[in-house]
Amino acid sequence: MPIDQNGDTLIGGVSLRSLPKVSLHDHLDGGVRPATIIELAEAAGIDVPAPDAAALGAWFARQSDSGSLVEYLKTFDLTLAVMQTREGLTRVARDFVEDLVADGVVYGEVRWAPEQHLTAGLSLDDAVAAVQEGIAQGEDAAAAAGSDIRVGQLISAMRHTDRALEIARLAVSWRDRGAVGFDIAGPEDGFPPSRLREAFDYLASEFFPATVHAGEAAGLDSIRSALLDGRALRLGHGVRIAADLEFAGREGDDVQVRFGDLSRWVRDREIPLELSPSSNLQTGAIAAWGTELADHPFDLLYQLGFAVTVNVDNRTMSATSLTRELALLAETFDYDLEDIQAFQLNAAAAAFLPVEERAELIDVIATGFGD
Structure with a gap:
């Protein structure tokens, strides 16, 4: 695949980084710059496992390439440690928006769990306010530099604690002040959305949207619970929905696939x-199909008409960007600009925005792709 003088991937002669993108699944504590970690850690007296930003970035990549979501999540101990103060949270959020802009993102949703940022005395509201301040600073800096970006918060509750209803109320209280949706994060296997049904009932009563991590470290029952108990409007990862598809033979050059009720519902709705993609490899989410990107059911789901979107999950842990994820998919599955645009349009249509603003976002993408 062609690369230009700046190291950017070219598709159809067009810079992939320059194309407008939408990022829906991007963790704040998974996207902290290694250089920022070192700076904040030094100020707070926190030990780091590497002496400089490049070495620390490599350490994150090694630790994250474990094939286990549980082991993968342990790398967050370090990023969380430097995100316990107002100053740390604001700095990380501002950097985060700047990195989205550099990646060509025009709309992003950043997810994070405020309950994990209280050890230095912040309240839940203090933490959300600090992140919102950083987002605002990043958006303002982008505007001053001639770039247009909007970033909304997805307030997450940890699925293995007992604060989900409290966090749901927090998210709703920040509606129209930066929060655009709710999520649950943390260890999926053994902690189904049904445990948090009271929180999801409350969100539904407030007409506040939720996306739910499901189908990453657990299977079809987790996805079913996300839809039934969580009223999920999107599935965080959801890759294991492919386990509900059965090869049913060939008809000429066409592969025949039999849908289960769950997969058909997800596809048809x-x-x-x-x-x-990269994260799904690192955490073993696609282990049932293989260990290489070519084994990822992404293309199968796309060809069958599922509303697939492309995301980074954790930029630091996977040493990646949205541009890189799209380039890897294009190289692996021979995608062209039309395919890349389809993924962005899917994401824009799925954004937790009013319909009028989704339409505007779709227009931005269409214009950026030359339509």
């Missing part, structure tokens, strides 16, 4: 899948 166009419930977006927040797929994160």
